[in-house]
Amino acid sequence: MVMTRRQFLGVSAASMAAAVTGCATNPVTGRRQLMFVSESGEVDTDRQWAPHQFSSNYGAVQDPKLNAYLSQIGNDMAAVTHRPGMPYNFRVLNMVEVNAYTFPGGSMGFARGLMIQLEDEAQLAAVMGHELGHVNARHSSQSQTTAILTQLAVAAAAAYVEHKKGGDAAILTAGLGGIGANLLLSRYSRQNEREADALGMDYLVRSNYNPEGMVGVMDVFRNLFTHKPGAVELLFATHPMSDERYATAVKRVKEQYPDSGNLPRHRDRYMDHTAGLRRIKGAIEDMQKAQDMMNGGKLAEAQPILKQALTKAPDDYAGLVLMSKCCLGLKQHAEAERYAQQAKAVYPEEAQAVFVSGQTRLAAGRFSAALVDFEAYDKTLPGNPNTVFFQGFCHEKMGHRQQAAEAYGKYHAASPGGEHSALVQSRLVSWGYMAPPAPPAAQ
Numbered sequence: 001m002v003m004t005r006r007q008f009l010g011v012s013a014a015s016m017a018a019a020v021t022g023c024a025t026n027p028v029t030g031r032r033q034l035m036f037v038s039e040s041g042e043v044d045t046d047r048q049w050a051p052h053q054f055s056s057n058y059g060a061v062q063d064p065k066l067n068a069y070l071s072q073i074g075n076d077m078a079a080v081t082h083r084p085g086m087p088y089n090f091r092v093l094n095m096v097e098v099n100a101y102t103f104p105g106g107s108m109g110f111a112r113g114l115m116i117q118l119e120d121e122a123q124l125a126a127v128m129g130h131e132l133g134h135v136n137a138r139h140s141s142q143s144q145t146t147a148i149l150t151q152l153a154v155a156a157a158a159a160y161v162e163h164k165k166g167g168d169a170a171i172l173t174a175g176l177g178g179i180g181a182n183l184l185l186s187r188y189s190r191q192n193e194r195e196a197d198a199l200g201m202d203y204l205v206r207s208n209y210n211p212e213g214m215v216g217v218m219d220v221f222r223n224l225f226t227h228k229p230g231a232v233e234l235l236f237a238t239h240p241m242s243d244e245r246y247a248t249a250v251k252r253v254k255e256q257y258p259d260s261g262n263l264p265r266h267r268d269r270y271m272d273h274t275a276g277l278r279r280i281k282g283a284i285e286d287m288q289k290a291q292d293m294m295n296g297g298k299l300a301e302a303q304p305i306l307k308q309a310l311t312k313a314p315d316d317y318a319g320l321v322l323m324s325k326c327c328l329g330l331k332q333h334a335e336a337e338r339y340a341q342q343a344k345a346v347y348p349e350e351a352q353a354v355f356v357s358g359q360t361r362l363a364a365g366r367f368s369a370a371l372v373d374f375e376a377y378d379k380t381l382p383g384n385p386n387t388v389f390f391q392g393f394c395h396e397k398m399g400h401r402q403q404a405a406e407a408y409g410k411y412h413a414a415s416p417g418g419e420h421s422a423l424v425q426s427r428l429v430s431w432g433y434m435a436p437p438a439p440p441a442a443q
């Protein structure tokens, strides 16, 4: 069962009431304002959920030099912000879309799809400055978003397989990427975007970068929106873009930073550090296109494009995981499992391939092998209720009713309104572990 928006909002309102912490000083404006989450709450939320989001975006790139380059830029810039003491951390993600995001404690991800589009370090620093702006002005804590993250975790995940009521196919749609892909990301208001842009340019110049980097990166995004709207769809959904934002940035450079023309952009340094990524730019763009098609349910069309991407970059973790999911959706079970095993082999520390491998084995009816995967995933990336559900499901299929009931009970306690609630409850009731739900009161 997929949670409807109404059910979801119902749960959210309840959890929100508990999460409001009252007034706090905004570190940027110095004014008191309503915050839904305390500073320690921001850090806890970040620690709890950022690892799940990073994994659903295929983890950090396995290129220590590139991650170190990004971290150096991030740490230097964070030092000039209003909240230099936050536990900032930075990684380039294997994600193929054009995107960057931050969690409220300062855990940030910059997609490969973004890195291959930027033209110099000043543009990267502009994106960094903007994300730092969101953390410093505490934007996600001013909205309900952070407060309800835990509820989002139980909402439906991206579904690549058609739902068939009651059958195993419906069960397989859940959590293909672990926790619902991108559901954990903050969605900012237009007012938040204005403020993050202003702060971003301030941090950019304070870090000795040319503020034209901000205008340049907006040009890149606007251009992509015209030619490849699918690639920036998520970015624009979370960070609303507008002509006004662009015009304001152009005006701000002229009026507030008139003497900034000679500040550096560091084009060569950026090109050197991203050379490895740009070598496989074609493959990343193919994956971008395929991912977009898969999101739209066009699996058969996506498959040849993924094949092409894997010809150009045969050991690409994101490419292999995507291909495994695509095959799974097309019911090519043996192929799906083969790609998942290959993905595990190229990036053993990353959890998503293990989860997808469990799904492929489940689909093929190999329940004990699937159980090994879900147990391994839970060790690497604990805290995803879907994993517990799938462990229970494997046990049930193997005839281990007691273990199945324990897992289902845990799932039910962790996410009572979750995607698998109906199935879990009906099993627990029919096995005698739970009383049947009370009939609705007479009118």
Ligand SMILES: [Zn+2]
Pocket: 130, 134, 188, 192, 193, 196, 238, 239, 240
């Ligand atoms: Zn933003």
